[in-house]
Amino acid sequence: MVRDTSRKTERLLTLVPLSSHCAIECNPNTRGTILELFLALQHPYIYPVLDLDFRDVSGQTYVILVLPFNNKGSLKDHIYKVRSVSPSVHGHVEACVHYTAVFLNLCETAAR
Numbered sequence: 179m180v181r182d183t184s185r186k187t188e189r190l191l192t193l194v195p196l197s198s199h200c201a202i203e204c205n206p207n208t209r210g211t212i213l214e215l216f217l218a219l220q221h222p223y224i225y226p227v228l229d230l231d232f233r234d235v236s237g238q239t240y241v242i243l244v245l246p247f248n249n250k251g252s253l254k255d256h257i258y259k260v261r262s263v264s265p266s267v268h269g270h271v272e273a274c275v276h277y278t279a280v281f282l283n284l285c286e287t288a289a290r
Contacts, residue, residue, distance in 0.1 A: 204232035
């Protein structure tokens with residue numbers, strides 16, 4: 179979880195290594211296209227991807243996703259009526275994993 183000082187709110191940030199089999203070039207053009215696709219996926223019960231970026235660290239490319247954080251929990255928390263003393267991060271992490279899986283699936287599809 180990170181603090182967005184410009185909006186005075188918390189965000190969920192995820193960092194996932196990019197598969198070496200990904201055929202998508204990680205550059206500003208593809209970043210913009212993929213971010214547009216994620217931003218087009220609007221639904222009241224699905225957290226939007228607020229930002230997407232790629233970073234190279236020691237020869238490994240990472241995908242970075244930023245999503246809103248809801249201190250009332252995730253959709254899964256709401257469905258299963260999970261109430262905890264502290265805000266649930268688990269469902270939010272699952273959402274990030276899902277978006278990352280979607281992105282990696284795009285990579286695998288493009289490689290074919």
